[in-house]
Amino acid sequence: MNSLTLPGLIDPHVHLRDPGQTEKEDFLTGSQAALAGGFTTILDMPNNSIPITKKQLLDKKIQDAMGKTLCDVGFYFGTLGDNTDEFDSIAHQVHGLKVYLNETTGNFQIDKEKLITIYQAWPEHGGPILLHAENEAVVFALEVVEKIKKPTHFCHIGNAKDLSLIISAKKKNLPITCGVTPHHLFLTIDDAKRLGPLGQMKPPLYTNEDKTFLWKQIKNIDVIESDHAPHTIAEKQRIPSPFGVPGLETTLPLLITAVRDGKLNQEDILRLCFTNPSRIFSITSSENTSVDVDITTPYTIRNSTLYTKCKWSPFDGMAVIGKVIKARIRGTTVFENGSFLVPPGWGWTV
Ligand code: NCD
Ligand code: ZN
Numbered sequence: 001m002n003s004l005t006l007p008g009l010i011d012p013h014v015h016l017r018d019p020g021q022t023e024k025e026d027f028l029t030g031s032q033a034a035l036a037g038g039f040t041t042i043l044d045m046p047n048n049s050i051p052i053t054k055k056q057l058l059d060k061k062i063q064d065a066m067g068k069t070l071c072d073v074g075f076y077f078g079t080l081g082d083n084t085d086e087f088d089s090i091a092h093q094v095h096g097l098k099v100y101l102n103e104t105t106g107n108f109q110i111d112k113e114k115l116i117t118i119y120q121a122w123p124e125h126g127g128p129i130l131l132h133a134e135n136e137a138v139v140f141a142l143e144v145v146e147k148i149k150k151p152t153h154f155c156h157i158g159n160a161k162d163l164s165l166i167i168s169a170k171k172k173n174l175p176i177t178c179g180v181t182p183h184h185l186f187l188t189i190d191d192a193k194r195l196g197p198l199g200q201m202k203p204p205l206y207t208n209e210d211k212t213f214l215w216k217q218i219k220n221i222d223v224i225e226s227d228h229a230p231h232t233i234a235e236k237q238r239i240p241s242p243f244g245v246p247g248l249e250t251t252l253p254l255l256i257t258a259v260r261d262g263k264l265n266q267e268d269i270l271r272l273c274f275t276n277p278s279r280i281f282s283i284t285s286s287e288n289t290s291v292d293v294d295i296t297t298p299y300t301i302r303n304s305t306l307y308t309k310c311k312w313s314p315f316d317g318m319a320v321i322g323k324v325i326k327a328r329i330r331g332t333t334v335f336e337n338g339s340f341l342v343p344p345g346w347g348w349t350v
């Protein structure tokens with residue numbers, strides 16, 4: 001077996017559902033999935049069943065995470081535009097502000113007229129403004145960034161059109177970055193047909209041409225974010241099915257497999273999953289924090305062997321390499337050969 005040692009990776013876009021929907025995931029199982037996937041730091045989104053739009057709710061969430069997480073976890077604040085008076089008191093506790101401009105899980109979409117007010121009010125030391133924006137919302141948001149030049153991260157860009165808009169805006173030196181998900185890099189609308197509800201997420205899967213464009217433009221993509229969005233299988237099979245797919249445990253194997261297949265190089269993984277997310281979201285990396293990955297032994301992604309509480313993956317059945325064999329945080333081995341070696345609450349909130 002050949003192994004590769006990487007710094008502890010950062011996933012800046014996960015939904016751990018805690019508090020409120022712990023039947024889907026919680027800070028313990030979510031952090032287990034993170035470590036088994038090579039991520040020692042994750043940043044959690046605010047679209048909980050009660051969205052995190054007040055200091056009191058954020059404090060409570062941080063408190064809950066402190067008692068449960070095995071890895072390091074940081075947070076984003078949420079807004080519908082009516083809580084700007086809370087911004088100054090929570091900016092130091094978060095890595096950014098999340099704004100939803102389109103419909104997605106959580107019914108947490110803003111009235112877009114409010115975006116300007118939100119941009120004016122957000123203090124820059126609170127990190128970038130993260131946008132869920134698709135199609136026309138990307139155009140609209142870029143106009144706002146052009147007016148109020150605050151750092152903005154476009155989450156989970158899924159198609160060629162949206163990425164082209166972002167690339168053009170970057171050429172104008174707007175302070176923007178963007179992320180793509182593994183599912184948009186490795187799956188298409190054909191997989192969505194095969195997967196049924198298990199292939200439904202926002203933004204949706206697009207065509208093979210879109211996927212090819214994302215790969216071609218990988219140098220213009222700043223981060224890979226799993227958008228780990230667990231829902232129980234029972235919920236996914238109900239109509240309407242909630243949007244979102246889990247991803248924490250499959251991102252790195254898919255990327256390592258892409259390196260083997262000549263689609264990516266190891267430096268890209270470092271840039272997309274460590275250096276850039278750490279710079280964009282101000283993550284101070286801890287000393288002696290690393291992951292060892294087996295980069296030769298083939299295995300098959302299987303729902304039954306996942307640590308996420310929801311126990312399924314849209315990549316079930318896929319042959320990959322890149323199993324994480326060990327994770328270390330601040331010199332302590334926290335995960336080794338499938339076992340977690342530290343108690344709940346060992347990880348830090350960052
Ligand atoms: C996410 C979720 O389930 O919270 N769903 C999704 O389809 N991506 C929300 C989001 O990131 O838009
Ligand atoms: Zn989203």
Ligand code: ZN
Nearest residue numbers: 013045227229
């Ligand atoms: Zn998301």
